[in-house]
Amino acid sequence: xxxxxxxxxxxxxxxxxxxxxxxxxxxxxxxxxxxxxxxxxxxxxxxxxxxxxxxxxxxxxxxxxxxxxxxxxxxxxxxxxxxxxxxxxxxxxxxxxxxxxxxxxxxxxxxxxxxxxxxxxxxxxxxxxxxxxxxxxxxxxxxxxxxxxxxxxxxxxxxxxxxxxxxxxxxxxxxxxxxxxxxxxxxxxxxxxxxxxxxxxxxxxxxxxxxxxxxxxxxxxxxxxxxxxxxxxxxxxx
Ligand code: CDP
Numbered sequence: 001x002x003x004x005x006x007x008x009x010x011x012x013x014x015x016x017x018x019x020x021x022x023x024x025x026x027x028x029x030x031x032x033x034x035x036x037x038x039x040x041x042x043x044x045x046x047x048x049x050x051x052x053x054x055x056x057x058x059x060x061x062x063x064x065x066x067x068x069x070x071x072x073x074x075x076x077x078x079x080x081x082x083x084x085x086x087x088x089x090x091x092x093x094x095x096x097x098x099x100x101x102x103x104x105x106x107x108x109x110x111x112x113x114x115x116x117x118x119x120x121x122x123x124x125x126x127x128x129x130x131x132x133x134x135x136x137x138x139x140x141x142x143x144x145x146x147x148x149x150x151x152x153x154x155x156x157x158x159x160x161x162x163x164x165x166x167x168x169x170x171x172x173x174x175x176x177x178x179x180x181x182x183x184x185x186x187x188x189x190x191x192x193x194x195x196x197x198x199x200x201x202x203x204x205x206x207x208x209x210x211x212x213x214x215x216x217x218x219x220x221x222x223x224x225x226x227x228x229x230x231x232x233x234x235x236x237x238x
Contacts, residue, residue, distance in 0.1 A: 012136030020159030
């Protein structure tokens with residue numbers, strides 16, 4: 001049934017769904033693929049981070065409190081969009097304010113999974129994500145892209161890497177941006193988010209049966225891109 005439906009869609013370019021654990025290089029790969037294939041890239045995590053930032057600013061979420069009802073009510077006041085900067089990089093806007101830098105902070109990372117587990121938040125964002133990918137030719141990364149957002153995606157990747165390697169990479173990335181942070185804080189955040197994201201009731205992170213696992217512990221960004229482009233070739237032929 002699914003395969004038949006995929007065939008009907010054959011005229012469209014591929015939809016590529018990339019899911020996986022926190023900070024395992026999903027967005028690095030997704031961006032490189034989109035550039036190579038001339039596809040649209042959508043960072044679904046940025047959208048959840050934007051929703052979390054809005055809730056934080058309204059004091060509706062912190063490490064030990066989540067005001068679910070008011071977060072749901074506040075969705076009516078949120079407009080989340082991407083706009084390209086002068087270098088062609090998509091940046092996240094929350095109600096017309098560029099929040100790209102702020103959403104990557106450890107404070108947002110520490111609250112985002114508590115907001116992302118709320119069903120209404122997910123429905124609100126998934127609706128927009130589906131519209132962004134409606135014409136195919138899209139690479140989207142996140143936690144539920146192959147399972148919920150685009151279950152008929154022709155190519156699904158499930159990315160993973162050694163937890164210490166993931167933490168080290170994210171630590172270096174944040175340090176390079178000037179964040180005052182310790183490796184321990186990063187490790188703790190990744191562990192907490194992986195736990196929350198994979199055990200929540202709504203759209204938990206799962207590896208779907210048709211996803212191809214890509215462990216990039218020992219791969220450079222270029223190597224993972226080459227491997228994936230081979231998979232794209234195959235997916236286009238089937
Ligand atoms: O870049 P990193 O892998 O650390 O995270 P992200 O992709 O920016 O996602 C941030 C958080 O948003 C995740 O930890 C999830 O809680 C949530 N998320 C989600 O629930 N569903 C998605 N499709 C994408 C992100």
